[in-house]
Structure formats: C-alpha cells, structure tokens
Amino acid sequence: MPTDIEISRAAALLPIAEVAAKLDIPPLAVEPYGHHKAKVAVDALPKRDATGKLILVTAINPTPAGEGKTTTSVGLADALSRSGRRTALCLREPSLGPCFGTKGGAAGGGYAQVVPMEDINLHFTGDFHAITSAHNLLAAMIDNHIYWGNALGLDVRRVSWRRVLDMNDRALRDIVHSLGGATNGYPRESGFDITVASEVMAILCLASDLADLEARLGRIIVGYTADRRAVTARDLNAAGAMAALLAQAVKPNLVQTLEGTPAFVHGGPFANIAHGCNSVIATRTALDLADYVVTEAGFGADLGAEKFFDIKCRMAELAPDAVVIVATVRALKMNGGVAKSDLAAPDVAAVHRGGANLMRHLENLAQFGVPAVVAINRFASDTEEEIAAVRAIAAAQACQAVVCTHFSDGGAGAGELAEAVAALADSGSARFMPLYDDRLSLFDKINTVAKRIYRAEEAVADASVLAQLRRWEADGFGDLPVCMAKTQYSFSTDPTRLGAPSGHVVHVREVRLAAGAGFVVAICGEIMTMPGLPRVPAAEGIRVNAAGQIDGLS
Structure with a gap:
C-alpha cells in the first residue's frame, strides 16, 4: 500500500469552490487560499431552518499500537456522504510540535485523509502563527508597561502570562528574560508554553464571533498587583490589537477529504493540556450547512x-446526537499487557484483559446521556476470534461494535459504521447532560472528574492550590468548568498504568485561571505545557526532495 503522502499526492482534488458548493456556500463567502483551501466568511452564509446531527468521534486511551481516531472520523464522514447524506467534517488543525516530534501530523491516514495533507500539517492558512503573534504581543505589552512606569502596579512576581511557540522546545520551559541592563527592562522568571496550550487558542476555539473573541481576549488575566487585584489584557489596552491579528484566523478553514467531502479544519488546542476540540464557529457553521456533522475530540x-x-x-x-468510540485489537492487547513487538500474534485473552479500558470508556460515556457505537479500526493481523472478543466487550455495555477498513478502503470501508451511527443520531435517544453542575465549587468539579471519569479514590492538592481556587471563587469565577491537564495514556496520572486502573490518587500540582476562555486548568501529575522532542525527532526525516515536494510527513 502506498504511504500516506503518496496517496495524498496522487489524489485528484476538487477546486475549493466545488467543495463549497456541496454545502451551498455562496461564492462570496469563499475566500480562497490557493486552489484547494479557503476561509469561509460566516456572515455571508445562508440560514437554514434545519440543524444537522452532531456526531462525536472519540477513542480508548492512545497507545503506540495506534487507534486511528482522525482516520475513523474521515472515513465515517466519507461513508455518510457516499450514502447520499449531506455531510461535513470538523477537525482540529495540526500543531508543528508533534508534527516534528513524535506523534506526526493530524490529517488522517491511508485512504481516509483530509487534503492537501502537506499544507494542513504545516503552515496551512497561518492560524497558529496568528495565535502565537497575538499571545506574544500581549506578553510584550506587559513588559513594556512595566518598563514605562507600571501605572497599573503589576507585581513582577505575580505576572502569570508566559510566551508561546508552536514547537516542542524543553529549553524554553523556564527562562529568565530582560537581562543585559536597564534598557532591556526588569529581569524576571517566566517561560514558554506550546501555542496549542495558549489561552488565546482556547479563546479562538470557544468564541462565537469576532466581537465575542475580542471581549474574551480583554478578560485574560495577565497577573496581579501586590494587593492581589487582577490585571487584564483590557487594562493594558491590548485586546483590540490582538483581535486585529486574529481577524482572519477566526474564520473557519474549508478543505476536503480524499473523496471530496467538505471538511472544516479550524483551531487546535491539545487535549492533554487544553480542551482538545475544534472551534465552536466551525462546528456551528457545519451544523447550519449539513445534515450530519462528524467531529472529534483529542486523545482518549x-x-x-x-x-x-x-x-x-x-x-x-451544543447537544451531540451520537458518539463513536474507536478501538483497535492491537491497542486493546497493549492495554492487556502485550508488548508492541508481540502484537501480531493472536491473543484473545489479552483482548479481554485490555477490553477493561474500552468498557470503562463506554461506562463513562453513558453518564453523559449520548448513545455510543464502537468502531473497530481493523488491522490485517486481527483474527476473527479477537474481533468477536471486542464485539462481546461492547455488547456487555449494550453497544454495537462495527468493523471498519477505511484506512485501506476509504469511505467504502466504513459503510456499516455510517448506517449504525446515522440510526443512533436519528433515533432521538440522546439526553445530553454535562457531568457536573456549574454551582459546584471548583475543587469539587475537579474531584468529580477524578472520581467519576478517572475512577480515582480522590483528587488532592496542596493548601496553596486550594487557597488559590477559593480566591478565584471569591472573585466570581466559581461557576467556570474545569479543564484537566494530565497524561493521555492512562486513566491515572501515571502514563505506565494502562487498562482501567482505579483507586488511585489524582494530584493537582498547579491551577491556572483562563478567565477569557472561561475555564480553570488543573495541571495534574507530571504533565508539561511545553513538550520536548524525543531522542530521534520526526524532523530528522523531513526534507524537500528534488521535485520540490515535502518528504517524511506522516
């Protein structure tokens, strides 16, 4: 089988205007970025009476064996489209950090990809660069304000706004800046996060329009005075300029799958250190234009x-109508204790052992009141007995499990899944409800997620963290949801504890208030908001060949 990039290059792509026409997007609303990418001017779109069905694709905890969540999202969208249903796909944009690090790109794979793959995985339409610039403009304005007299009284020890870069670079996690004398400002400790962990990224993905975006940017808390009064981006008169930098980035990007299904690829917060979903604007736009909208959420x-x-x-x-949870026999065997080198050997017992991970996720999803179906992303080494074991695990939770071969067969390989998902979405059986009430205290929300989703015995935090949460509640932020930042590999905060561990303790070592985005981040375990590169980064194998094409992307 050809490589992903070979398949992508061989595809005959439709002009972006033809892709837009499939959703009745008028030409005046299409702002082309070349022949196969476009921004969509949402204000110029027609209004429909109907709203599409929202289908979420999620997965078991990721393993090196691979699960194929994005690939399944693409395959399902293509299969729904093949069946004559008016369908749109909504995905996140890839980050350069994992692209040049370990994980690779995020455009799907095999014959279930969004294209043009090279563009999407690299600079695309420049959204991430705009977010990085807007974030760092605010950082520059903070230090400039302090330099020119600090009229707001910012305590340099309590400046919380760091800088960002869309690259894995452990050397920038903790820095001291403004060295070199008085003309360079006031030296202080700070650091960098990766752009996908930026509050500006979260704001872009949660804003309803440009006006809401600017209002949220203004609410960003950059630090505190000596008497603990919050100082915001609005206080620094920064929100307008930041919004100007994001005026194009806030418009959703339109591309296509290999089979020509319209795909909105917009925004990209990480799911382990941020909230892991594509933009609200893109999702709402798709729901206004299509009858079925397939979207995904990051990691497990x-x-x-x-x-x-x-x-x-x-x-x-939003009220989702159905959930797809992706699993592979290989990943379940890894969760059952099988080494990666031994995954090709049949092992039904290991599938059953690792199936505890799938069962736990299905139990958790049921708490939200949305019906689910299991997509078995099939590998050539999977045996019928192992497939039967996965079906039995799903059946124990009253869920159907469907075998898919979209990686090798495109949308044709997800036809059965499409029919099962459409039946669920059309059934009207969803009774969506969030996990916790807004009125719970912030730490009780953290504890609720830890106990009911991670199956921990409890969440714990130092007295200083608990005091910080209480201060935020006193300041009026107690009704915000919580965004848990932890390892993606385990229900616990220990990435080596696979399967379905329970009775563990979730240690919250730090909390951050994202007042503009509208949530509180709880950083758990050893999770880093600026990842590092692996011993052999993917960047070592990426180059431009003699024909001017990019090789090595995956």
Missing part, C-alpha cells in the same frame, strides 16, 4: 470527550 474519551461535553458543549449550548 477520558480527556477529549469529557472536555468536549463539559466545556465546549456547555459553553456553546
């Missing part, structure tokens, strides 16, 4: 789906 359902439900759907008043 304990992170991505929980945040999709408790943050995105809560804020945007």
Whole structure:
C-alpha cells in the first residue's frame, strides 16, 4: 500500500469552490487560499431552518499500537456522504510540535485523509502563527508597561502570562528574560508554553464571533498587583490589537477529504493540556450547512470527550446526537499487557484483559446521556476470534461494535459504521447532560472528574492550590468548568498504568485561571505545557526532495 503522502499526492482534488458548493456556500463567502483551501466568511452564509446531527468521534486511551481516531472520523464522514447524506467534517488543525516530534501530523491516514495533507500539517492558512503573534504581543505589552512606569502596579512576581511557540522546545520551559541592563527592562522568571496550550487558542476555539473573541481576549488575566487585584489584557489596552491579528484566523478553514467531502479544519488546542476540540464557529457553521456533522475530540474519551461535553458543549449550548468510540485489537492487547513487538500474534485473552479500558470508556460515556457505537479500526493481523472478543466487550455495555477498513478502503470501508451511527443520531435517544453542575465549587468539579471519569479514590492538592481556587471563587469565577491537564495514556496520572486502573490518587500540582476562555486548568501529575522532542525527532526525516515536494510527513 502506498504511504500516506503518496496517496495524498496522487489524489485528484476538487477546486475549493466545488467543495463549497456541496454545502451551498455562496461564492462570496469563499475566500480562497490557493486552489484547494479557503476561509469561509460566516456572515455571508445562508440560514437554514434545519440543524444537522452532531456526531462525536472519540477513542480508548492512545497507545503506540495506534487507534486511528482522525482516520475513523474521515472515513465515517466519507461513508455518510457516499450514502447520499449531506455531510461535513470538523477537525482540529495540526500543531508543528508533534508534527516534528513524535506523534506526526493530524490529517488522517491511508485512504481516509483530509487534503492537501502537506499544507494542513504545516503552515496551512497561518492560524497558529496568528495565535502565537497575538499571545506574544500581549506578553510584550506587559513588559513594556512595566518598563514605562507600571501605572497599573503589576507585581513582577505575580505576572502569570508566559510566551508561546508552536514547537516542542524543553529549553524554553523556564527562562529568565530582560537581562543585559536597564534598557532591556526588569529581569524576571517566566517561560514558554506550546501555542496549542495558549489561552488565546482556547479563546479562538470557544468564541462565537469576532466581537465575542475580542471581549474574551480583554478578560485574560495577565497577573496581579501586590494587593492581589487582577490585571487584564483590557487594562493594558491590548485586546483590540490582538483581535486585529486574529481577524482572519477566526474564520473557519474549508478543505476536503480524499473523496471530496467538505471538511472544516479550524483551531487546535491539545487535549492533554487544553480542551482538545475544534472551534465552536466551525462546528456551528457545519451544523447550519449539513445534515450530519462528524467531529472529534483529542486523545482518549477520558480527556477529549469529557472536555468536549463539559466545556465546549456547555459553553456553546451544543447537544451531540451520537458518539463513536474507536478501538483497535492491537491497542486493546497493549492495554492487556502485550508488548508492541508481540502484537501480531493472536491473543484473545489479552483482548479481554485490555477490553477493561474500552468498557470503562463506554461506562463513562453513558453518564453523559449520548448513545455510543464502537468502531473497530481493523488491522490485517486481527483474527476473527479477537474481533468477536471486542464485539462481546461492547455488547456487555449494550453497544454495537462495527468493523471498519477505511484506512485501506476509504469511505467504502466504513459503510456499516455510517448506517449504525446515522440510526443512533436519528433515533432521538440522546439526553445530553454535562457531568457536573456549574454551582459546584471548583475543587469539587475537579474531584468529580477524578472520581467519576478517572475512577480515582480522590483528587488532592496542596493548601496553596486550594487557597488559590477559593480566591478565584471569591472573585466570581466559581461557576467556570474545569479543564484537566494530565497524561493521555492512562486513566491515572501515571502514563505506565494502562487498562482501567482505579483507586488511585489524582494530584493537582498547579491551577491556572483562563478567565477569557472561561475555564480553570488543573495541571495534574507530571504533565508539561511545553513538550520536548524525543531522542530521534520526526524532523530528522523531513526534507524537500528534488521535485520540490515535502518528504517524511506522516
């Protein structure tokens, strides 16, 4: 089988105007970025009476064996489209950090990809660069304000706004800046996060329009005075300029799948350190234009789906109609204790052992009141006995499990899944409800997620963290949802504890208030908001060949 990039290059792409026409997007609303990408001017779109069905694709906890969540999202959208249903796909934009690090790109794979793959995985339409610039403009204005007299009385020890870069670079996690004398400002400790962890990214993905975006930017808290009064981006008169930098980025991007299904690829917060969903604007736009909208949430359902439900759907008043949870025999065997090198050998017992992970996710999803179906993303080494074991695990939770071969067969390989999902979405059986009430205290919300989703015995935090949460509640932020930042590999905060661990303790070592985005981040375990590169980064194998094409992307 050809490589992903070979398949992408061989595809005959439709002009972007033809892709837009499939959703009746008028030409005046299409702002082309070349032949196969466009921004969509939402204000110029027609209004429909109907609203599409919202289908979330999530997965079991990721393993090196691979699950294929994005690939399944693409395959399902293509299969729904093939069946004659008016369908749109909504995905996040890839980050350069994992693209040049370990994880690779995020445009799907095999014959279930969004294209043009190279563009989407690299600079695309420049959204991430705009977010990085807007974030760092605010950082520059903070230090400039302090330099020119600090009229707001910012305590340099309590400046919380760091800088960002869309790259994995551990050397920038903790820095001291403004060295070199008085003309360079006041030296202080700070650091960098990766752009996908920026509050500006979260704001872009949760804003309803440009005006809401600017209002949210103004609410960003950059630090505190000596008497603990919050100082905001609005106080620094920064929100207008930041919004100007994001005026194009806030418009959703339109591309296509290999089979020509319209795809909105917009925004990209990480799911382990941020809320992990594409933009509200893109999702609402798709729901206004299509009858079925397939979207995904990052990493496993304990992170991505929980945040999709408790943050995105809560804020945007979205009500999903069905959930797909992706699993592979290989990943379940890894969760059952099989080494990666031994995954090709049949092992039904290991599938059953690892099936505890799938069962836990299905139990969790049921708490949100949305019906689910299991997509078995099939590998060539899977045996019928192992497939039967996965079906039995799903059946124990009253869920159907459907075998898919979209990686090798495109939308034709997800036809059965499309029919099962459409039946669920059309049934009207969804009774969506978030996990917790807005009125719970912030720490009780953290504890609720830890106990009911991670199955921890409890969440714990130092006295200083608890005191910080109480101060935010006193300041009027107690009704915000929580965004849990933890490892994606386990229900616990220990990435080596696979399967379905329970009775563990979730240690919250730090909390951050994202007042503009509208949530509180709880940083748990050893999770980093600025990842590092692996021993052999993917960047070592990426280059431009003699024909001017990019090789090495995956």
